[in-house]
Amino acid sequence: MRVVFELAGPLRQHAAGAVDVEVDVLDGASVTDALDALAKAHPAVERRIRDDEGLLRRHVNLFAGGDLVRGSEHSTVLCPGERLVVLPAVSGGGVGLS
């Protein structure tokens, strides 16, 4: 089946400007499976979403069906055509970002 990553603006430059990036996964695939497929198809995008250990970056949010999937990437099963929305988290105000 095919699922779709909807990319935040800053990520699109790493996918030739695309807003939506489709990946093929097996029926019953999880969010982790979709991210693994994204890593093969668009490594420059995926490495900005997950770190070296495969964890979602602290200030990146990933939504499936409108739900935040941080911590449940392995257990969240996707439907055909499901949209996975990648957004930068609201993380301003600290010394680092300010």
Add this chain to the structure above:
Amino acid sequence: MATTALIGTAKGLFVLAGERGGTFTERGPLFAGENVDATLLDTRRDALHPTWFVASMSFHWGPTLRRSDDGGATWTEKDEAPVAFPEGAGASVARIWQLAPGPAGEPDVVYAGVEPAALFQSSDGGRSFQLVEGLWNHPHRTQWAPGGGGLCLHTILVDPRDPDALIVAISTGGVYRSDDAGATWRPSNRGIRAVFLPEPDVEFGQCVHKVGRDAADPDRFYLQHHWGVYRSDDGATTWQPHEAGLPSTFGMPIVAHPRRGGTAWLIPLQSDEYRCTPEGRCRVYRTRDAAENWEALSDGLPQSDAHVTVLRDAFTCDGGDPAGLWFGTRSGEVYASFDEGDRWELIASHLPPVLSVRATAG
């Protein structure tokens, strides 16, 4: 003398270019919004047209490394993470704190120091990096602890006589030395007092801020510690305090002259709690006698109400003759001296906080 300085800031890279004695043009921000923690102007292949490396970190999207072979006109960046821990290491690169050239005769060798503290080596001119596992697997590693900036490996020095002899420094971990190209490492901190510990005379755990190697004697080093300025004359085996003339022994950067032995510079800060220039005076201190004495250099620098901070990699030497010195402040000023520190000029202001400065002149 044409000079280029890469100013890494908390909001991107700024490039200053010009002739000594003239005006400098400012270009930037490049990679806006990213912390540019480390840059390298690698002159080993072509002194006049160095290869540029820029390591940065986006708070959202993580660290990356870019390379330019045409003076910053175009950039290349790997799709895959350019500096990454291998699967199973149980760690992820948070920031790239340091980029350093390998041996002069091996221009394809480039080193990267990262947070959490680890050393990576590239053997293909910085296109890919591999973890130096000898240091990563050192039994001390689990006892290293982050300072305020994070657990970083920030200093990488290759012995000009022996490409297999490496010195690295870690905050907080201390100095480590390898004589077998990184296969094995030993702590090299004897004499450096960790005054923030109940027992200051420890084998490792020192908060070394920066180390420079003497130009004439490769076994001589100058070291700025969390408290204390030290010199080693025996290849970093033992260290002795050398602080005569300094208003404070706290500070972050230390820079050794690239050609003249016995000469180095540092910028003291007032205490670990305040971390700004002492007495509201911005002063660089220079030694010309291998740290036996330090003299204040203030001509052209603000001498009242100047409460500035200079971070460990925000002070550098451009390699010109006479040596040009550059430093940037957390308050966004960039100063340079083209006579080895006697006279300083304000080159840029109103920049974001300056994290790193590297420059080349030729």
